[in-house]
Amino acid sequence: EAGVAQSPRYKIIEKRQSVAFWCNPISGHATLYWYQQILGQGPKLLIQFQNNGVVDDSQLPKDRFSAERLKGVDSTLKIQPAKLEDSAVYLCASSSLVGSYNEQFFGPGTRLTVL
């Protein structure tokens, strides 16, 4: 079974530029998550989708971050404009259900460097 796919794996941009990340979850997984992991910290949930609806975006900096999952499958996360403090690894995860615990499977992440 294929795992969670993410692209690009690495991205270097200058502050105030825009960037987008893509995620394709495990086939059949209804729930998709985006996490931000800053060096030396644990992953922090940015947004959680159930199919194409948002379940939790309470920690998403909505003035600059946006995410969508239009067809309930793959998802994009955008930052516009980027700040230096956005340098981090952006992890996508998916699980089969929400409501009761189901294991989340993580993709390899996109490492973003903002100069």
Place this chain on the structure above:
Amino acid sequence: RKEVEQDPGPFNVPEGATVAFNCTYSNSASQSFFWYRQDCRKEPKLLMSVYSSGNEDGRFTAQLNRASQYISLLIRDSKLSDSATYLCVVSEYGNKLVFGAGTILRVKS
């Protein structure tokens, strides 16, 4: 106060040693508890779930104390391949995971 707190380490231990990690969590309504393992520059992967009755998976034993809001992980007979960051994780409503910052383990020959 952080929601999940861990000693960042690093813990430097020789092969064959027993090592224990602890963490505390602040939300008494947390529903499920886990240890994840994260290798350098890799994604986190579930190591094991944690139950109040304690559970064991080979050389790994996890324990939960709900009254003290405390989670532990014990690794016996450490291997070089156990070197990684161990993330303490609690699950809140709706499958939301809250991660600690991780404890670094380095096993040396």
